[in-house]
Amino acid sequence: MSWSLGPDDLPDLARGAALLGTGGGGDPHVGRLMVAEAMRRHGPVTVLDPDEVADDAFVIPTAMMGAPTVMIEKIPRGDEAVLSLRALERHLGRTADATMPIECGGINSMIPLVVAATTGLPVVDADGMGRAFPELQMETFGVYGVSGSPMAVSGDHGELVLIDTGTDNKRMEWLARGATIRMGGAALIAEYAMTGAEVKRTAVPRTLSLGLTVGRAIREAREQLRDPISALAEALAPTLYAHLRVLFAGKVADVERRTVDGFAKGRARFTSFDGTSTLRTVFQNENLVAEVDGQVRAIVPDLICVLEAESAEPITTETLRYGQRVVVVGISTPALMRTPEALAVFGPGCFGLDQPFVPVESTTREWRVVP
Secondary structure: OOEEEOHHHHHHHHHHHHHHOOOOOOOHHHHHHHHHHHHHHHOOEEEEOHHHOOOOOEEEEEEEEEOHHHHOOOOOOOOHHHHHHHHHHHHHOOOOOEEEOOOOOHHHHOHHHHHHHHHOOOEEOEEOOOOOOOOOOOOHHHHOOOOOOOEEEEOOOOOEEEEOOOOOHHHHHHHHHHHHHHOOOEEEEEOOOEEHHHHHHHOEEOHHHHHHHHHHHHHHHHHOOOOHHHHHHHHHOOOOOOOEEEEEEEEEEEEEEEEEOOEEEEEEEEEEOOOOOEEEEEEEOEEEEEEEOOEEEEEOOOEEEEEEOOOOOEEOHHHOOOOOEEEEEEEOOOHHHOOHHHHHHHOHHHHOOOOOOOOHHHOOOOOOOOO
16 A cells, blocks of 8 residues: 655665665665655655556656766756656656656665655655666666666756667667766666556565665664664565575775776675685675675675674665675575576676576575674
8 A cells, every 4th residue: 555755764764775775876865865855845755555556557767877986976956857757758748647766776766756755746666676786777677578768867957868769778778878977977867667557567566665674674673782684684584585694794805996987896805804704796886796705605686785794784885995894695686586587687697797696595594693
């Protein structure tokens, strides 16, 4: 059933979104402030369960695209996503009945809420990634037959670009990335317009609810002086993300990070607290693979999340720093993200990784943190 999302929910949702962003997706703190201001002006947001969306409803997802490292300094003006949505409505000759996230991680769990609060539209409790991915074609929407274009891209100086590549979502990403780079490395978009029936068939359901649930679980465990990672595992167990595994506990030893072609790309090395073991990660905005002493323990599309060791607060790839004490966890993704069709779009090979996908629950059995 539908429910109301208000300002008091935003800190928990931002924390959960940072976790589901698996290191990327942009800083949800910035998005939270944007939503809070939009709610202050216009009131709370109605969130629709995907099962409640009429089959003939018209849904336009909205989002931010760009390198997370750029978003730290380049704050959106605030109205760009609405401008993109209105431009796409005009181009298609149809008014949206709702908006929706394209990804549930990071700032892109928040941008549709800004749009919803500003326009009065409801937001659908679902998304097209079930986490965060760096490229626009990496959507369950596209995997299961929805075209991303036509799409609208807006910059913070009033620029607007319309892109239509038909059913070629990868070329749409390439053109939109070029426009985004020339808009300063970050832009606001509207894309993957679809019917309610297509939402039900192609989206990962109830991921806004999931972000709120896991963010709240971490906070409440800390307030009750319980292990927040155990609380997180318990919160995930009944969901589509049922398996959490602790992959590593230690300190950040080294981070190499560059902004290249509109992405934050790099790698990080972690050493165990006793100095006997090493974890290495590779990221493109989001964490892609985690290897412990040369053995793959988690790999995309499963989630790889770096958490602050004591609080379980998620740490994004752009805020990784030498010396941070961390716990790294792997979380299983829903079944519709592990099909051969899905892995052909956002599996390891799509990022140039030569390792095959292996479910995180089959690589590491123990999830309890050992002090």
